[in-house]
Amino acid sequence: MAWDNEYDVVVVGSGIGGMGAALTAAKEGAKVIVLEKFNQLGGVTALSSGQLWPGPTHISEEAGIKDSLEDAKSYIEHLGQGHSTPEMRDQYFERSRECIRYFTDKIGLELEVVRDLPDYYYPAVKGSAVEGRYLEIKPFPSEKLGEWKDKVMTSPFGFYYSYSTSGEFIKAQIRNGESMGACIQRHVAKDERCAGSGLASAQVYQALKLGIDLHTDTEVTELVIEDGVVTGVVARLPGCDHRIRARLGVVLATGGYDWRKDFVKSFDALPEAGNMTMPTITGDHIVMASKAGVLPMPSRTPTQSPIxxxxxxxxxxxxxxxxxxxxxxxxxxxxxxxxxxxxxxxxxxxxxxxxxxxxxxxxxxxxxxxxxxxxxxxxxxxxxxxxxxxxxxxxxxxxxxxxxxxxxxxxxxxxxxxxxxxxxxxxxxxxxxxxxxxxxxxxxxxxxxxxxxxxxxxxxxxxxxxxxxxxxxxxxxxMGVPTAGLPIDTNGNVIDAAGKTVPGLYATGNSAAWRDWGGGYNSGIAMNRGLLYGHLGALHMIKTRSGKAVPNGKPNGK
Structure with a gap:
């Protein structure tokens, strides 16, 4: 097949999951391209509160917060209500801990604990914690992005969403700290981005340092599949289609399907719904993966989704x-x-x-x-x-x-x-x-x-x-966190309708089914899952190329 360009890893989507995969792959020596359909980078991540919920980490421990892995597992087991895949549920905390360490120490993301913010169901649910399990990015000076500053999204819903942190909100609420209005004015004056926009900006900044090719206004319309292996994508550019080879794999991180009314009605049981996402969140991952024999999987009942x-x-x-x-x-x-x-x-x-x-x-x-x-x-x-x-x-x-x-x-x-x-x-x-x-x-x-x-x-x-x-x-x-997604294994490798992994195809973020968590929800889980499975998918590709292939993920948790 004739290719217009070649990379090791092709990432479709620029939210936390897509950028997490891109950053990991590039840090491990791969040549990476990120293709974003919207006219700015950041995906739904940039519109969010930017919280991560990885459970106990070195960051919370360094802040002097004591926690228990057993307690955290108990909490997730309760929220899962039997919908989670045990192996994926159990690896969530160990690999999340490793993932957060990787992104702070190797990539350079400046994360901190959100103090005084309890788990949703504290203290009613066994294993819940009074604080310490939420992380967020420190305010990010957008001037560091240079000419890319305007290519990273801030929220169109107001300064509150992009120019204040969760930690500041908690202090203003319960500690009589600086008012939110004063916080916002201070960050706007310094042009410091916070929450999801700050996290997206920090990821893009590190991507530029690693030489990752970033493209906006680029719709990926099709997977290229040769002999059962996903080997690249077709991207729609002005006036032509562009074939991009992926020597190691393709990562689908296009978000949910908020703007596909038929998907929302079918998967989320909502005949009518508003949404707060960009108009490019149209379930492209579901359409593209169908060519590889992949069916979207609801991983919980619609009433358990964070709608x-x-x-x-x-x-x-x-x-x-x-x-x-x-x-x-x-x-x-x-x-x-x-x-x-x-x-x-x-x-x-x-x-x-x-x-x-x-x-x-x-x-x-x-x-x-x-x-x-x-x-x-x-x-x-x-x-x-x-x-x-x-x-x-x-x-x-x-x-x-x-x-x-x-x-x-x-x-x-x-x-x-x-x-x-x-x-x-x-x-x-x-x-x-x-x-x-x-x-x-x-x-x-x-x-x-x-x-x-x-x-x-x-x-x-x-x-x-x-x-x-x-x-x-x-x-x-x-708000971008759907009921259904593409089924993945413990490596983020997509699983087809026959229960087999699709070589060369990975999914993360809200494009991937919640097989690890299942039924319940807590703020920060969606973001952390995105970062985690983007990271794991990239590592799996790299290890496979180096001849040190990790074992295949276990799609059925056996």
């Missing part, structure tokens, strides 16, 4: 369409109710609400908690507000129904009037004691920290009594 709740913002256009925004429930003066006007979960802990809105009740012949609404009063608008609005500004245009009384609000939205009034009265009573006997609001430390107002006596509580009153219909919002 968030949020709301539409008709007045805000992002990526050429009406924007959706994430809602993290739990702020004072707000509750979440169903059409009967009833609260139905711990509305200060988003995983509880996100799961319960999907509950199907055959007896009631439908989903009793969907549709659902955020209900709040003017105190919430004055103190917090909904993004992209800021405290004291009007609620963004077109987002909410606004009335003078709760009864009028119920009538205008179709919520049961008596139910809503009774629920708000009961909620206001809880606010006097800071105790929620119905759903234990404020008692999950992670949710309490993320949305509590620590200037208040009871940070998660606030009466809904000051008119006008507002109701915002919730929608399901995907």
């Amino acid at each position: 968030f709740i949020g709301y539409k913002v008709p007045s805000e256009i992002i990526y050429g369409r009406q924007a959706s925004r994430l809602h993290t429930p739990g702020y004072p003066h707000t509750i979440v109710v169903n059409k009967k006007g009833l609260r139905f979960g711990n509305d200060s802990f988003y995983p509880d609400i996100a799961t319960k809105v999907s509950r199907f009740d055959g007896q009631e012949q439908g989903t009793p908690n969907w549709p659902a609404w955020i209900v709040f009063d003017q105190d919430f608008v004055d103190d917090h507000n909904l993004l992209p609005g800021f405290p004291g500004q009007p609620v963004p245009e077109g987002v909410a129904t606004k009335t003078d009384t709760l009864r009028e609000l119920a009538e205008a939205t179709g919520i049961d009037t008596e139910g809503l009034e009774a629920t708000v009265n009961r909620w206001n009573g809880f606010c006097k004691t800071g105790k929620d006997p119905d759903f234990a609001r404020g008692e999950v430390p992670w949710g309490h920290i993320m949305t509590g107002d620590f200037k208040r006596k009871y940070p998660s509580f606030g009466e809904i009594e000051k008119g006008p009153f507002y109701a915002v219909p919730l929608e399901r919002v995907t």
Whole structure:
């Protein structure tokens, strides 16, 4: 076959997984190219909080945090709920520890512990930890990127997402530290990128130092397969197709399938959903891998996927369409109710609400908690507000129904009037004691920290009594972490429908099925999995070339 160019490793996608594979391969001496479909680098990583959850590492130990591998395994086993592959689950922590050491010591990523941030389900779940398992990048000076600065994405959803760290947020919340506004202004003034954008920038910086070829606006349309081996890709360039040979292998790291409505409906059981990803997240890995006989694998039920709740913002256009925004429930003066006007979960802990809105009740012949609404009063608008609005500004245009009384609000939205009034009265009573006997609001430390107002006596509580009153219909919002992906083995090698590895084809990040974790979710897992399997896939390719091939991964965990 005639090739237009040749590399050792071809990486499709520039999020943390793709760049992790590229950096590892290049550090080990391979010639590497990264092909990104979007017009900027960073993938969904650059839009995220940038947290990694590898469990115990040398970084947490050096910070003086004691942890137990057995505890961490117990936690992941509980979250997996039987969906994980035992061998992949067990290797997660050992190889993640090795991976984090590699990227700090050999690649040069400056990672640090997010202090005081507990696991999602601490202390309820055995093995959960009060802190120490989350890592994030230190603020990255974007001037180091030179002419590549504008080629690395920052979030279009506002400075908050790209110019503040999780550590700073926690300090502002519970330690009376520097305000988030001051943090953001400081980082913007220095042009220091944080969170996912900072991580993406740091990876690109190291990639440039290692001589990795980086290309944006390049769509990969097809795998080249010769005698059952993936040997390259076809990339669409202006006016022509370009054949690029991969002497060692191809890594698919194109993200999820948020912009493929049929995939979202089929795999995630969502007939309608907003999303907060770039329009290039279209499930290309699924389409390309089908040529190699690979079928996408759902690795958990859709209700266990990290599909968030949020709301539409008709007045805000992002990526050429009406924007959706994430809602993290739990702020004072707000509750979440169903059409009967009833609260139905711990509305200060988003995983509880996100799961319960999907509950199907055959007896009631439908989903009793969907549709659902955020209900709040003017105190919430004055103190917090909904993004992209800021405290004291009007609620963004077109987002909410606004009335003078709760009864009028119920009538205008179709919520049961008596139910809503009774629920708000009961909620206001809880606010006097800071105790929620119905759903234990404020008692999950992670949710309490993320949305509590620590200037208040009871940070998660606030009466809904000051008119006008507002109701915002919730929608399901995907953020790049899907239910289904390409099945991989312990080396990141893709597995076909017959259960055999496809020579030369690897997947990582949100393109790879969650066979190691399975059912549950905790912030930072998606990012860490991306880095881990990109790293392992690259090492597998390199060892194979050197004649020191590692054993084939075990697709069935046997």
